[in-house]
Amino acid sequence: MNQDPDNLAWRIGGPQGGGINRIARLFARACASLGAEVICRREYHSNIMGRHSYNDVLMASSPLSCHRESTDVLVSFDAETLCRHAQSVTASGMILYSDHDADIQLDQLPYLDERLRDHISARLSSKRLPPSTQGLLQMVGQRGVTAIGVPYQRLLSEIGEELGLPKKRVSATLNMLAVAISAALLKMSEPQLLNAMETTFVDKAEIIRMNRQVVVNAYQYVLEHLEQPSVSMPSNRSSGRRLLLNATQSVALGKLAAGMGFQSYYPISPATDESTYLEAHAEIRLTNGDAVGPLVLQVEDELAAINMASGAALTGARCATATSGPGFSLMAEGLGWAGMNEVPLVVTLYQRGGPSTGMPTRTDQADLLFALHAGHGEFPRIVLASGDVASCFNDAAQAFDYAERYQMPVIHMLDKALTSTLQTVPVFQMPNRRIERGELGAAHAQGIERFALTPSGLSPRPLLGQVAGQHWSTGVEHSEQGQVTEDPVLRERMMEKRAQKLALAAAEIPLSEQFEVLGDERAAFTVFTWGSNKGAVLDAIRRLSTAGIRARLVQLRLLWPFPTEAVRQLLETAAPSVIIECSYSAQLDLLFQQQIGAGCDHQVVKYSGRPISGEALVAALQSIQAGEAESRIVLRNPYE
Amino acid sequence: MKHDTIKASLSFKNYRSDYANDWCAGCGDHGILRALQKALADLGLARDQTAVFGGIGCSGKTPYYLNTCGIHTLHGRVLSFAAGAKLANPALNVIAVGGDGDGLSIGGGHFVNSGRRNLDMLYIMFNNGVYGLTKGQPAPTLRIGERTKSMAHSNIQGYVNPVALALVSGYTWIGRGYAYDVPALSVLISAAMRHPGMAFLDVLQPCPKYNDLHTKDWYAGKLYSLQEDGYQALISADTDVAMIQQVYNQAMARAQECEERIAVGVFLHDVSRPDFQTQLQAMQSAYGDSTPCRQPVTDANGRSMVDISPLLEELKVR
Structure with missing residues (x-):
């Protein structure tokens, strides 16, 4: 493993609750301020x-x-981090670790998984090295990795003395100290780091004062004690205005841009961040200066979340809920009610590792078929999936247009990997299209038929509280007036009417909104995927092209109604064809077989709860291209 | 209920729909329906500004028989749908109805949390002790040891007292009525609707088909009016702490009377606490003028009217 010539990977690890995520965001912001493009996992x-x-x-x-799964720099606060990541450091890379962790026995680490401890111990033993961090550092040193034991505690004492504060008080700046040392080693400018630090801790004057001293001392320490490493930051600078944000923020902004009026939710990882971001930013302005704001409400459970959103949608508000697997399981009955009552409702589904509680903070794409089928009985729904942080913005906004146009629930799927990806992207532009509101509050006289049978399947949509808009809705099979019927003929007509709307959606939604063909569009070597794998496939295709291998990516956005004919044609010209998915069973391939009658030649899956990387994928794709691969490839990484 | 509701001059007959009623003859549901129609007429509520949400079971069919907006929801979820509509359109008059099984068993979580929220709406529980539509299984209001005619064994699960549960859950208006006393019930419904907060009305009703224990004869002579008994239910802004405690203690004691004497009337009428939407508006001032159903979405050209640039500014790389 050597550093990629055009990028630099930096990793920070330590015990949870110690501010690792915040300090990583700070470092990312500093890098972006310097003009770098960043993507953070x-x-x-x-x-x-x-x-x-x-x-x-x-x-x-x-x-x-x-x-990347490998890293060029590892900043470690504890021995467990060394155990988990030292072997992922590239040969020219470096490790900055606390000098206190220089010789810790592996069996002293309570949270280190037994499987990984045994794995590392066996490797050390085979090299006649002791089962300790000392042995581990020697082993990676043999590969050329530079490991630097930093006297964090001594440096913190010095900082405390200079600030006139007890060491206990300044120990909270340990993260900043470690970041500043690695920044100095990478020759990041001191003012840029200070600027990012002050942006992160805005309104916290005491922390800013301490951290300023930390940065000064860190840069001084590096200058006096350390040699410049062989890894370095990319030198060219991006220009242009960019955002640094993650997918939950991107979705939230899309919902706001779409004029969402109501979102109800119940806390669940990893969906919660979107709702809490919306709660904190719910007061916004219209272009005419008026203050508005969606009502974003935490409720008692996911049953209430989806059903409240349905109830609110009956008044004409654009409504959504956001959840993850277990919550979505609870929502299945409510989803059916929305389908039966033709309620425009957006469900943002952040997939995580299942089944059951599964792996709440890890990624998975195993809810595809569930999203397509959730709920008893047959009712139409639209399922779309975002592939990257930037597209979440438009997808979240357009989900409301689909919902209102076709009067049905829309499930917008993401996954945990995308959710926690923080990335620089070009500044969002407001969608340049007309917002579609369908038959909302359609003009009508007395005697409105909410479920009137029409050729398109779309009926007038009177609203609760609309003058002269009195009507009935019901989850029971119903007449045009929304009253109970068990008449067999009317039942058939209502089933056909609801199904007709899905056919209408399939016919109307342009191909460009159904999928993208990326990479080398003329290549026969075709990778089909959906969701956050998009980035990994694009990265792999870029890496393959340097080896002279051409490939194209078919990134599916609209998963239901499924773009059957278009995908069939792509599949027919694909040689070889590959499905990539973070699941055990490659559900997209199952869907191909159901819809097209044929699947792909190869399945590349990963179900460890960790995302697929381009770095890992490229080897799999190379072996497929060379005709040397099995039909099923499982990507694995014991250190993630 | 807000006082600015569009008034309509209608008789109770105008609140009847022409949809054929399929409740059993003699069922208490008929009395509750009549009382509702009378209350709606007495209050003069506009039919297009009034939404009645039903749960699942016989009682859940009530919306079909009312000539207002009617929404037949899911088992146990009626309060969620109703709350969503009320939050999105606060001008709407919202009534939720459902059975005791619907509200206390499968929907128990929503029952408790709706009390906490104190939204300005009314929940009427049709309390007959059994699941009628599925042929007489015990509801959570049936006492331990009781056995109605279609049960294979006596009930070995304890019971929930709806009024007592409402008291500890935060409902700010709590009443109990009797399905066969339509005039008194209609007065209770009107009072509950006028209350600016979450009102809960427990309505005792025989199920002539499946509850052969709590029959019209069983109830005869047991019911007495709290208000005629001099009971004081009001808590106002200047009620002192000791008095508030006394009202709650009394309400709890009276709620528990369920054998020889059963209280009907108003147990609690607490106007000291702000309703949910008042609190919401204090927290999020735009909510008052731009309730979810009125939030502008598009300009004349169909483009988004929202200006997200301040949020983008926060996220920009500097």
């Missing part, structure tokens, strides 16, 4: 304090689409 346990978490900041001079 976050891995953490379902735990408040103590368990291992880490963040990656990958920086380059041109836009990035995917994290």
Whole structure:
């Protein structure tokens, strides 16, 4: 493993609750301020304090689409971080660790998984090295990795003395100290780091004062004690105005731009961040200066969340809820009610590792078929999936247009990997299209038929509280007036009417909104995927092209109604064809078989709860291209 | 209920729909429906500004028989749908109705949390002790040891007292009525609707088909009016702490009477606490003028009217 020539990967790891995520964001912001493009990955346990978490900041001079599994710099606060990540450091890379962790026995680490401890011990033993961090550092040193034991505690004491504060008080700046040392080693300008630090801790004068001293001392320490490493930051600078944000923020901004009026939710990882961001930013302005704001409400459970949103949608507000697997399971009955009553409702589904509680903070794409089928009986729904942080903005906004146009629930799918990806993207522009509100509050006389049978399947949509808009809605099979019927013929007509709307959506939604073909569009080597794998595939295709291998990516956005004919044609021209998915069963391939009658030649899956990287994918794709691969490839990484 | 509701001059007959009623003859539901129609007429509520939400079960069919907006929801979820509509359109008059099984068993979580929220709406529980539509299984209001005619064994699960649960859950108006006393019930419904907060009305009703224990004869002579008994239910802004405690203690004691004497009337009428929407508006001032159903979405050209640039500014790389 050597550093990629055009990018630099930086990783920070330590016990959860110690501010690792915040300091990584600070570092990413500093890198972006310097003109770098960044993409950051976050891995953490379902735990408040103590368990291992880490963040990656990958920086380059041109836009990035995917994290790396290897890293060039590792900043470690504890021995467990060394155990988990030392072997992922590239040969020319460096490790900055606390000098207190220089010789810790592996069996002294309570949170280090037994499987990983045994794995590392066996490797050390085979090299006749002791089962300790000392042995581990020697082992990676043999590969050329530079490991620097930093006297963090001594440096903190000195900082405390200079500030006239007790060491206990300044120990909270340990993260900043470690970041500043790595920044100095990478020759990041001191003012830029200070600027990012002050932006992060705005309104916290005491912390800013301490951190200023920390930065000064860190740069001084590096100058006096350390040699410049062989890794370095990318030198070219991006220009242009950019945002640094993650997918939950991107979705939230899309919902606001779409004029969302109501969102109800119940806290669940990793969906909660979107709702709490919306709560904190709910007071916004219209272009005419008026203050407005969606009502974003935490309710008692996911049953209430989806049903309140449905109830609110009956009044004409644009409504949504946001959840993850277990919550979505609870929402299945409510989803059916929305389908039966033709309620425009957006459900943002952040997939996480399942089944059951599964892995709440890890990624998965195993809810695809569930999203397509959730709920008993048959009712139409639209399912779309975002592939990257930037597209979440438009997708979240357009989900409301689909919902109102076709009067049905829309499930907007993301995954945990995308959710916690923090990335620089060009500043969002407001969608340049007319907002589609469908038959909302359609003009009508007395005797409105809410479920009138029409050729398109779309009926007038009177609203609760609309003058002369009195009507009935019901989850029971109903007449045009919304009253109970068990008449077999009317039942058939209502089933056909609801199904007709889905056919209308399939016919009307342009191909450009159904999927994208990326990479080398003329290549026969075709990778089909959906969701956050997009970035990994694009990265892999870029890496393949340097080896002279051409490939194209078909990134599916609209998963239901499924773009059957278009995908069939792409599949027919694909040689070889590959499905990429973070699941055990490659559900997209199952869907291909159901819709097209044929699947792909190869499945590349990963179900460890960690995202696929371009770095790992490229080897799999190379072996497929060379005709040397099995039909099913499982991507694995024991250190993630 | 807000006082600025559009007034309509209608008789109770105008609140009847022409949809054929399929409740059993003699069912208490008929009395509750009549009382509702009378209350709606007495209050003069506009039919297009009034939404009645039903749960699942016989009682859940009530919206079909009312000539207002009617929404037949899911088992146990009626309060969620109703709350969503009320939050999105606060001008709407919202009534939720459902059975005791719907509200206390499958919907128990929503029952408690709706009390906490104190939204300005009314929840009427049709309390007959059994699941009628599924042929007489015990509801959570049936006492331990009781056995109605279609049960294979006596009930071995304890019971929930709806009024007592409402008291500890935060409902600010709590009443109990009797389905066969339509005039008194209609007065209670009107009073509950006028209350600016979350009102809960427990309505005792025989199920002539499946509850052969709590029959019309069983109820005869047991019911007495709290208000005629001199009971004081009001808590106003200047009621002192000791008095508030006394009202709650009394309400709890009277709620528990359920064998020889059963209280009907108003147990609690607490106007000292702000309703949810008042609190919401204090927290989020735009909510008052731009309730979710009125939030502008598009300009004349169909483009978004929202200006997200201040949020983008926060996220910009500097």
